[in-house]
Amino acid sequence: MDASWQDFVVTFDDQGLANLSSSASQAIQSLSRPRGPRSNITPQQLHDLIWSIDVCPEEGIALSLVLDELGSTVWSNGVAPSDPACVAHLHPPTLIPSVVTELAIAASNQSMDSWDQAPAATEVELHLMNWLARLAGLPAGASGIMTSGGTASNVLALTLARSWIGSTIGVDVLKTGLPENARSWRIVCSDQAHFSVQRAAAQLGLGRDAVVTVATLESGLMSVDALDTTLDQLARDGQRVIAIVATAGTTDLGVIDPLAEIGERAHSIGAWFHVDAAVAGAFLLSDRLKSRLSGIERADSITIDFHKLWWQPFNASALVIRDADQFDLLRVKSNYLDRGDEIEGMINLVGRSLDTSRRFDAAKVVATLRTLGRHSLAQMLEVVVELTQYAGRAIAAEPALRLVAPPASVMCVFEIPGLGADTVRDIQQRLLASGEMVLGRTEIRGQAALKFTFMNPLTTRADVDCLVAMVVREITA
């Protein structure tokens, strides 16, 4: 190491910022890579390459060399979400305002658990959460909290639902644990809901088996008739539905459940109504798309992932809830952190969160919203939704492929008639291995399927034609 450790501590004087700036330029240069969604390195070669690096040498190595090495070994062998052929997952390219704000977030290192570790940051997060709650049509009194991901947001929502149901029967679940009759508690969602609903039930001690799934229509929407039948059956069986989860943007087909009707059912049986809008929450920004979320304003809680169609780097999710006072269900007094005797106006967000130390992710979201503005973000969204419609038509026109359902947001799921699951798998894996395409693969009603997910607003119709042609080429290969 040429420099001494003193030179590496981030400070906010001129010299400190100059050091940071020159190193940031080096880090950015190290990101340079050729076109293509990934390199064609094999898993074994990659393993050997990475594991040959000495994680922690006795003496340090020049930062410029470390950054170059990260570039040549890690970044260049990663995937490039901004490449048009990176279409497997809800895995977006990111935006410059958010990425450079990430650097400022890390340098200033506010921690969201207490006001005295994040005074301005606390107000920014609250302001953003209130704005988001209003955008979703929730009433005054609604607010939220940022979490580490859609799964964490769903877990928090169902934690609140569990505590709330407990409170209605005089049980403080967080204090005394699940009561005897919790064995009859059920969470209802569609068979296309995200697996984090099951994971939440597992985490909460209810078990995955406490999740009852409702059949979906051909399009992938939760069937309201099937929901009614399910609820009737559960009532007859003496089981208590504590929450109904509707999905706004399912992971595979991208469909939005009929929110208003599901919300009405939830409230008529005294259940918590959670909307998992991790995917489609961004539609709230678009005048053309927001009507698809009609009914979301009935929700008791809503998950929205900024790291999906708001183009934020991981992680940036939010849970907004209808009545922010219900965060009190979570609150635990702590001697050192949230004593409750602070100066008025010093809010400690640890009281709303399942985390303690927590990154100031709200900053990057606000930087993005202010730089791009609502119109541009809506336009980007409409571009990818429209591109997906185009892809759906291209797939429908291709005899070798069968579109599973009309695209509802940014995914196209298609089958390959006549080919078995192993062959479909081989097609996806050959494209991945060659570094030509990172293609999605899933299963719809037991049938192996492939999936395009379009998260990149710079992708063109010509790119889509090329992706379809590459898949067809592999079928005949």
Added chain:
Amino acid sequence: MDASWQDFVVTFDDQGLANLSSSASQAIQSLSRPRGPRSNITPQQLHDLIWSIDVCPEEGIALSLVLDELGSTVWSNGVAPSDPACVAHLHPPTLIPSVVTELAIAASNQSMDSWDQAPAATEVELHLMNWLARLAGLPAGASGIMTSGGTASNVLALTLARSWIGSTIGVDVLKTGLPENARSWRIVCSDQAHFSVQRAAAQLGLGRDAVVTVATLESGLMSVDALDTTLDQLARDGQRVIAIVATAGTTDLGVIDPLAEIGERAHSIGAWFHVDAAVAGAFLLSDRLKSRLSGIERADSITIDFHKLWWQPFNASALVIRDADQFDLLRVKSNYLDRGDEIEGMINLVGRSLDTSRRFDAAKVVATLRTLGRHSLAQMLEVVVELTQYAGRAIAAEPALRLVAPPASVMCVFEIPGLGADTVRDIQQRLLASGEMVLGRTEIRGQAALKFTFMNPLTTRADVDCLVAMVVREITA
């Protein structure tokens, strides 16, 4: 907005990287701030200032203006963890290698849930986790996973413990929920353990009441005699201890419980042995300090926070476990993400995690370790530990203050003899309000106390003298 949205999508060609670089420089300039741990703005003024910002204007605003505004409203009214008078919490200044790598992490936006969203990143995280497990003295077969914080790591550890205990009686807790006899399950820790142990028990459905705390000695250490008495009593009462949590670096006094003896007790009664080394895990790097962690190698799981004494930006925590096969207890097959039929060597880390999408925080840790090397990091650690010893002597020598216990790591807790809790509170809050010092405040055995936490290796003995003098000045003010 002068630019169009197309200009803001991060790409890795020369033009894209040049755009990113010039914006990064602006973001860094916006961090400039005067000395001092915080501004003296009041909570109400700060609220009004932040809430006057339009979170999402219809049309965007130039990025340079947005970044300047973040600087003048948010960063300048935040706290500065690199200021010597920012001593309230385990809230470190950060290091240049990690901060600039954060930018690369955000730009490349790998997602750690699946190999096809993070091929090289997956191997980097696994390599780092294996190195950390070895550093802690765990056997071959040990490995780990990065989480969003110490709380999340502790929750994951106790989730594994709960599933493991379930498996010993033939119950898949994650599938079928807590069994009947889970009402007798207990988690044992000291009365100085972090409140996340209670939060984990609450989350898992056991309830905070399932946590049994063991009395500590005057120094803050868990008393092994009291532990034995507690375990005997629980056995007599027919309660099943599923896990014993030892703390390596308590939040207030920084002490390290007697790990070897506690581990021996845990295993003799068939309980999971978890070590919460969120704070003191870094001692493993130092030849002078690592012997204090003797016994950690007996752990079934260990929490280590890189965002504490490894000077990483939030969030960066790790859970390493003795037998990585036990992560299989968590695994849930997913149609689209972790099917189990991938090409050999393509590991999907979602199977080890309670999260799905997850940031590539391992990169910043590796960049730091390689740039500084073990010797320098050990030296930084020894500097803050030694500085805390100095502060302890300075407090002991000051008649107006009473040191609660000899400093054991990087905290000094002290009382003000003759002053009541309200006056102690006022002293801390006056210093916070004036912007002169962000001082810690806690309660030890019901007694109001103040706390210095020294996380900044650039802080000098003269700075410490000044902090002590400021507190004394406030007592007589």
